[in-house]
Amino acid sequence: MHIDACAIYLVNESDGLLHLKAAKGLPEKARHINLQIGQGVTGWVAQHGTSLALSEAMQDPRFVYFPEIEEEKFNSMLSVPIPADCPTLGVINVHSIARRMFSLEETQVLETIAGQVTGCLRNAIQFHQNQMTLKEIQILYDISLAVQSTLKLEHGLWIILSAITMGEAGGFNRAMLFTLGEKNQQLQGIMGLGPDSHEDAVRIWTELDKKKGNLLQWVINEAQRDLHRDSQFHNFVCGLNYSVIPNDNILSETVLQKKPFNITKAREHPLVSQEFADALGVDSFATVPLIAHEEVLGVILVDNRYDQKPITEENLRFLARFTVYASWVIENSRLFSKLLDTNRELLSMKEQLVQAERLSALGEMAAEVAHEIKNPLVSIGGFARRLKDKMADLSQKWGDNEDLKSAANYSDIISGEVERLERLLKNTLIYSKSGAIETEECQLNKLVEEVLYLFKAGLYEKNINLITSLEADLPLLNLDQQKIKQVLINLFYNALESLTLGGLLKVETFQEDYAQKQKMITVRVEDNGGGVPQEVFENIFNPFFTTKHTGTGLGLSICRKIIENHGGTIRVENQLGKGVTVYLHLPLQNSPDYYKN
């Protein structure tokens, strides 16, 4: 085949134009040629996917003249598409100075070559994509390492926002982070990262350019400096707070629909208020939810305020990947602090319970001793009184006598001291009864839920499946909330301790009748932890046995005391090999007066 020039045009992915990628026999300046699909002969071939052989190329109506190619030198051209499924990858052109017709064979040869080029190109594109993915993975890996370098929530989040805004990675101009309050359902801005102004943007980007190659170390160092707190943008974000309400604002919608939004015309968007758009100062931005365990933890908002680059789908995909890290950082930190809190709370409650149990065991002993002391005291005091009476009789018989007076005085002292001891014992016994409960009307279900909340992290960690079935609209009960909480904590604690390999914890509340006339409310706590050995079960209500046995005890004796002080009863069913079920029965009516003394 006699030809004088050859050129390969390829479709550029980002602008969709045909770029001249390689040429032979064409002037250097031709390298800058970009054609639209459909423009000129080459564009036509790309558009239609069919070859075109022209002996008088410049005469063809599709011909468009580009001075850079100096096409006036050539007369004939053959243009074949580089085939691909769709769309065309590009076009190969050959030109000849001599006017000639390209034969069918020549066309076929070039088409075959174009086919080969497709293969090469596919490999090259694949290679390029792999390279990109590799780079992306490298960045993600760097960031994840950086995130792991700190336990501080703030540092972790700063690293992630840095990645989102760094040119090499996310490339967004600014990023804002909002967290969702677990209880109040409010989105609170907690961090903003980005330049405060155009000048600032330029300065930061120049600085960042110098850090290339040592991204990881730089990010870690920078995170520890806490400098971001001084930024105006950060403070602006921290002042933002939105309630999560359906159809109200774009941040809420991101939370509720659990999906990203790419907003291009903010001022026309129904979910973006004028005020919000003005505060951001942009017309385009994107939001992504932070999700962990299917729960939305917050929202990240990004924009390109300073270079005004449009946010592409590719950008968003990259962002989505980063938000996974952000979600885990937040979730970990939340779980960690929750774990610390609940552990602390549980420990102190448990400690109180153990303390109470020891006191109660002591109290029982004291009561026993006091009882033994009382009878001799009655004798001592009784006879001292008799002695005094006898002295009085004698002095009547014998008249005044100093010795008799002294003896009467001594017996006075004895009976006075006995009286004192009797009073003391009475007070001690009232105290050691420790039945002092301070009740107020409350919802039992609420108490159960509050205590279960404390165990949330523990249950999750031990892989225990919690099933609750709390009867709605239970009547209010007069309870000592703190004490009933102690009882519940103790029961759940025991269940958890038996469920070392995970399992099931079932908590129910319901109202039922006792002996067909008394109304009561029952709390049922069931576990499938295999039950307790018979000899332990027989002693579960014995404070001495349990405290000696395990060091802390099962705490059930104090639980029983508390429940009995509420006029209720506690019942335990033990099925060896299956589990333990505890029933707390609390009476609905007030206990009769004679119970309270």
Add this chain to the structure above:
Amino acid sequence: MKTILVVDDEQNIRFLYKEELEDDGYQVTVASNGEETFKILDKQIPDLIILDIKMPGMDGIEVMRKIKDEKGDIPIILCSAYGQYKQDFRVWASDAYVVKSADLRELKLTIKEIFNRPKVNGPGQNDPSNY
């Protein structure tokens, strides 16, 4: 002369009650447990029984039930070192409940009050609101 039977496992308490009540003009017999009580009751029925609750073997509440079942409605005062039995519904079957003290005035007042009660053979006597 009114007769009183004092049942208590503590010898000195029995002695104290006996001395004090005899000084007040009652005729007093004593028993240290349930078994002795019934031996005495087989021979003679007193006008009043003072029963300690906490005793080895049969406790005072049991003894009382047996007396009421087998010997008829003899007035009974239950005694204990502390007031912990007040909420026990079985105690309500007694005619009075007194917490032991070196000061015997409350016991003596209760005895007088029981002897002065109009003799009624009905459930009203056991009404817990009486004390």
